Amino acid sequence: MIKKYAFAAIAAATLLSPAAIAPVFAQDKAEKKAEMPSVEPQVRTRDFTGTFGGVRVPYTATIGETVLTSDDGKPEAVIVTTSYVKNPRDTSRPVFFIYNGGPGSGSVWLQMGAWGPKRVAIPSDARDDGAPPYPILDNPESLLDVADLIFIDPPGTGFSYLTEGTDKKKYFGLQEDARAVAQVIRRWINDNGRWNSPKYLGGESYGTTRTAMVVRELEGGTYNDVALNGLILVSTILDFAAREPTPGNEMAYIMTLPNMAAAAYYHGKVEAPSVEAIAEEARQFAIGPYASALLKGQDLPAEERATVRRELARLTGLSERYLDQAELRVTSQRFYKELLRDRGLTIGRLDARYTGKDYDNAGETPDADPSFYGIDAGYTAAINAWSRESLGFETKREYQSIGSVGQYWNWSLGSGWNRNAYLNVAPFIGQAMRQNSQLRLFNAQGWYDFATPFFGAEYSLNRVGIPQDRVTLAYYDAGHMMYIRDEDRRKLSDDVRAFIRAR
Known part of the structure; x- marks a missing residue:
């Protein structure tokens, strides 16, 4: 619409017909197109x-x-x-x-x-x-x-x-x-x-x-x-x-628990017949007792907390003391550092089979992801x-x-x-x-x-x-x-x- 009104205004101001003005606009458009950078595809x-x-x-x-x-x-x-x-x-x-x-x-x-x-x-x-x-x-x-x-x-x-x-x-x-x-x-x-x-x-x-x-x-x-x-x-x-560990979003911990169990199994921190078996145990615990406990928040009874903490320790290979201090909620970043802390190693984010050695063993999270810089x-x-x-x-x-x-x-x-x-x-x-x-x-x-x-x-x-x-x-x-x-x-x-x- 703007171009239409401008076109009419120029015609009126110059006492020329629209047909006489058209070549001016066409030339302007052609010049702008000529000024555009061109890319010849390779x-x-x-x-x-x-x-x-x-x-x-x-x-x-x-x-x-x-x-x-x-x-x-x-x-x-x-x-x-x-x-x-x-x-x-x-x-x-x-x-x-x-x-x-x-x-x-x-x-x-x-x-x-x-x-x-x-x-x-x-x-x-x-x-x-x-x-x-x-x-x-x-x-x-x-x-x-x-x-x-x-x-x-x-x-x-x-x-x-x-x-x-x-x-x-x-x-x-x-x-x-x-x-x-x-x-x-x-x-x-x-x-x-x-x-x-x-x-x-x-x-x-x-x-x-x-x-x-x-x-x-x-x-x-x-x-x-x-x-x-x-x-x-x-x-x-x-x-x-569902996987973002923002405070209050309990789903993030539920979604990553089976991964923690699988990684713990791979590194010999938990016993199970196979990775499939430990993963299935962790799935059922995650969507059952664990989800129920997290959703109760501060209303979680002490006896139920102790039962959940004990099973969580068995599945993840982490100590009950550490889990208690973490309020039963361990982020992935903390897990990478904590699982093999006793060996002075961290595990990978992209692939938990990889291990790395940080500058020191005292930190809370790894210096880098050994499964990325490894490939x-x-x-x-x-x-x-x-x-x-x-x-x-x-x-x-x-x-x-x-x-x-x-x-x-x-x-x-x-x-x-x-x-x-x-x-x-x-x-x-x-x-x-x-x-x-x-x-x-x-x-x-x-x-x-x-x-x-x-x-x-x-x-x-x-x-x-x-x-x-x-x-x-x-x-x-x-x-x-x-x-x-x-x-x-x-x-x-x-x-x-x-x-x-x-x-």
Whole structure:
């Protein structure tokens, strides 16, 4: 409307007809477009052959940039995808879109650790990855025998970036990030003629959160025209409030208790026939006597407190005295430090199998996470070597394995009264499954993962509204990145391969 009135005002002031003024506006628009910075997308393609799932597969690897623009055509975000497509192209094959989490993490972890055609070799038994060179090996566990794979680095991760002057608020957030990723997916489907191919979507950690948001965009939001066959979640976090140890939120302690029992079992602090057995004992105690005791607050009778404290000590390997001082509520950070304090060791957050040694043994929480600094260098070196040297991608940008975009993240799903203080994106998955009768879900969890506890994933996925007959749960004898362990990488790939084939 503003342009219309301005147009009429100029015509009146100059006594010229609108038709005479039109070329002036057209010229102005053309000049502004000419002034906009341009981005020429880089695309590099190489052909390879490998054996995956026992099948010999020729494939094309393509690493390329997708440019997202503003409404007026200004380049705002350059998104890098790495795709692996079987030769010759077969549009009946499933397509699997994959990313990692963070927010701020590139797709390096799943690409070079689990499902890409190459993987980095790091110790499988929870030891530090040491120093380079890190071997880059053929990965027979890649899923290329059953699906074409597209690894996406969302805005601000991996080699993807925002152009100069782009407002971070447009891309760094729950909804903002999902819209960008959904747009990239639709562009890839369109450019590659894969509209009628079976489609799978999934990620790890915050990537599971992103999956809930992206499926909302594709099946029920901005586009509402891309139906999916399956969601593949690895180390799931959907209900954030249920695991946040804010004073007064008792659910956080209930959700992490089974993880504490599993970690205590692994390190020989409790006895049980198996990790599955101790986990089930802890689940039942957590949602029964333990939940009841916590919810009673200061009205908890002394006799009941003593009974709960005694069982809590048996399950966690912590002393009754320590549990009493902690008011029966031990945060994960405290647990990492306390469990093996007698050995002078801390345990990992991403993977409790890992141990580390702090500056001293007197602190309340660890200096760092030994399960992260034990693997990060190998993965970063591998993705840079593979992308630059083997695929020919040219850039002066550093690959952001774990970037800093989280500090700018908009965690809100609304505003005002709809500010969603209780952040839970699981209902979006339920809605998509109810509206798509063939949409199935596969969920993978490690027993020793404190970043995204397995009991928290179970809790969020069995809420009302999520069809349980289309949910598959799988468990692994490692942590957040279960594919680090050789046996679990094979098991994970076999499980996902079977899930895709079962459509």
